[in-house]
Amino acid sequence: MNRPCSPWPTPTSKPRCTAGALHCRATRPPEGSRWHTRCSVGSGHHPACSGSELMRPSRLGLSLTPLLLCYACSGGPQADTTDETGVPPAATLDAVLDIDEAWFWEGETLNGQVPSLSLCDTYLACPSYLLDVAPGGKRLRIGLDTPERTDSFGIHVFAPDGSLAGEDDNFNQFNSEVLIDEPTAGLWRVQIRPDNATYASFRMRAKLESALTVSPALPADPEPLLPNLRTVPPYEFGFVAPANPLNGLYPPDTVNPPLSVAGIEPISCSVDEAAPVEIGGAGAIRCLRFTSGPVNVGQGIYDMRFELLADTLAGETEIAPNELLSRTIIGPKTQVVHWTDGSQTARPAGTYSFHPIHVHFHDDFILKFELYQVTDTELGALVAAGLGTKSGFCPADQLFGNWYAFEQGYETPGGDSPLDNCFSPTAGTIGLSVGWGDVYRWQRPGMYVEFDGNPNGRYVVRSIVDEMGYVLETDDSDNVSYAYIEVQGDTIEILERGWGTDPWDDRKLVFDLTGPVGRSPLDHEAVTFALVDSDRHVRPVNSVD
Known part of the structure; x- marks a missing residue:
């Protein structure tokens, strides 16, 4: 399945895409083992082009059926899907991040350094992801994971009114997360800035929480909160x-x-x-x-x-x-x-x-x-x-x-x-x-x-x-x-x-993905994989036609 790639437009630029493609293939391992997928970027692939290597479980467990969703860039002019205000069309109702729902999606492969947010799409493209957020959430969490902490990225989260609501970076870390309390409903934009990336990949996650804490209700008698x-x-x-x-x-x-x-x-x-x-x-x-x-x-x-x-x-x-x-x-x-x-x-x-x-x-x-x-x-x-x-x-x-x-x-x-x-x-x-x-x-x-x-x-x-x-x-x-x-x-x-x-x-629990603790989800981990469509909306896999 091929779709055109289109990064979030800046006030002075139209969506664009250079030649190149993301090629995905799946290989069947020995009986009883997991599927494995590989993706490689073709010549001229623009950093802002969207490609995903996603696996959707037939049942969450040892047997995973890969859902390969690859995007190819034609190199020719792309349709401008924005209106006169530069706002992309709203996501469909089945692609709304609801309260206590979490999505996981693959990012891009970026190479280079953009020193500040103001230089995005001048030095290099800074890919954006659009999240349609439901009303009533107490906190919005946007996280990034990269397999090498020598590669750093900036996460910049913009509210529906266009204001910068939160930002963070993963300097000398594998992970970074932006926490936004009382997020308003509407279309949020997450922009990733390569701060110092060398052909570096990353993956993303988002959750709209109903409460500001993940701790259980307090017991009647005090109990120790121990590490493990x-x-x-x-x-x-x-x-x-x-x-x-x-x-x-x-x-x-x-x-x-x-x-x-x-x-x-x-x-x-x-x-x-x-x-x-x-x-x-x-x-x-x-x-x-x-x-x-x-x-x-x-x-x-x-x-x-x-x-x-x-x-x-x-x-x-x-x-x-x-x-x-x-x-x-x-x-x-x-x-x-x-x-x-x-x-x-x-x-x-x-x-x-x-x-x-x-x-x-x-x-x-x-x-x-x-x-x-x-x-x-x-x-x-x-x-x-x-x-x-x-x-x-x-x-x-x-x-x-x-x-x-x-x-x-x-x-x-x-x-x-x-x-x-x-x-x-x-x-x-x-x-x-x-x-x-x-x-x-x-x-x-x-x-x-x-x-x-x-x-x-x-x-x-x-x-x-x-x-x-x-x-x-x-x-x-x-x-x-x-x-x-x-x-x-x-x-x-x-x-x-x-x-x-x-x-x-x-x-044993096998770590089968890249990074220090990279692994596929377990049976009890309710994981919703998502993809990035041609308009840069993040949508759960089951909402894709």
Whole structure:
């Protein structure tokens, strides 16, 4: 099905489209597995052209039937569908975002940088999406997700009267969301500005909420609102060390590329990782590097506190001379538990430490990495093959733990910032808001497992959160994620990744889409996929003729 593409017109431009097409194809996998779809952009594709790679479940579950809705740009003049005021025609009544309804749709692939909203469609096109919003909603949520946090976008949301109602960006984050209270009924416009995008894709979601909170009704007696920690299944594997191991000063990932000299990657471990154990190093030899991190999918904040100066004055800190390159100063850490009546209590929760390479404080022993060799691919027999040394972490609210759930909170504290929290010697906070997670990418010191002495073959890498049980959380049985990989020389292929211990875990949840926690929806997740029609209206799939 081909339809013309037409970006939202600016006051000085008409809808336009250059030559090029979005080609989609579906491939049937082995019996019992999911369908997979692929899309590629043809030559000359305009960033504002609309293309979708959507899958509509025949039933939400393991078997998905793909609905491929592709748009092709003819390159010729397009019909001007606006009236004299430049307002596009209203969406049909079956395409209204109703109260407590949520839509999910695919965005574009953009390349370039538009420094400000005023330069949209001058530097590059900034695609727009039109949402017909029903009356009576308490809050409108517009969210964006991109698989690489090195790509940043601005989200600008315009009310039916044309005024800018809200905006946000995802700088150094995977996700961003604009929240608008008491939205008026009518046609809203969402404009996406490529702030710094390199052939970057994104997806969108929107929900009109009936209430300003997603919390359940308060119980008669106060109850604790606890976090539930999980981990991002390992990904971005490689044997190349970072060019700059001193990358803990809160920079974006782009400042620390792989170490390569004349096309040769000489080492896999950073200096501190390879340093002798006697001086505080890890004695690493061949580092299998990857990306992972914690996610909080519970109802409460992951809220850890520390006070370096107060602890030092009280004589409760210690210097660790045998860990000078990873845990220089160590002190007691406290977990703050939030209750349904608004009160807080504190409890001991292990230790914190100062990491001299990351140059901030860590929540000690929060993550553990393990490597297993697969000796029988049918039965899933595993043999321990290596360990990592990464244990401390300073997370930030940088990714949605569950794209399909509108549960993300914006509490304080929750995550780190360049000047406070993980960097503060007083009133330090290490935490994650409800529904948020983070990753340390492969180039951060300690993000590896030792691979020295292992042959080519298949392996399982596990990422485990709070193995020592210091954190009071709702569920301690779901703290493991895995990646099933094949190693051939310096080439690593991810065969499968997800929540669980390994591919043979009957409770596993496979992450089959791109991004840190990208996956298809589950049976109980009522997901309405949408598309963008030729007039840039967002419409649920079942409303399309």
